[in-house]
Amino acid sequence: MSNPVIVYSTADCVECDMVKKMLTEEGIPFEVRDVLKNEEYQEEVEKFGFLGVPVTVVGERAVKGFNPEVIEFIQSLKK
Template sequence: MSNQVIVYSTKNCVECTYVKEFLTKENISFEVRDVLEKQEYQEEVEKFGFLGVPVTVVGEKAVKGFTPELEQLVKLAKQE
């Protein structure tokens, strides 16, 4: 359960789409949380020190954007 992957995003966010496509390609299951649908999701993003999306979370680690650090999170998610 600690390797659960959560992607905080919004509709029509191109970078968010890239992140979700990348995770799908890597066969990583993930939960999508739209920060505009629930205030608590935005608050969760802020707890990681970010204001915008996408933010991808695995356990206690978070990465903002579609960046090379995302690959490190994928490695964490694959460890089980």
């Protein structure tokens, strides 16, 4: 995979944990960026047009939350 996967997250975020668990189960490496520990990460999330987490990013594509779109997005990374 040419673009790294980034999951913008916070501690104790159930949806964030679900995204990270699914990526792990699919064998897709990812970087976690905690928006509460680094203000720059929150600014990055906002540039994608989101205020909350989780936000999963690959290249220029960002998907918010844990929903069917995120699941399809994650599974498409393996193709």
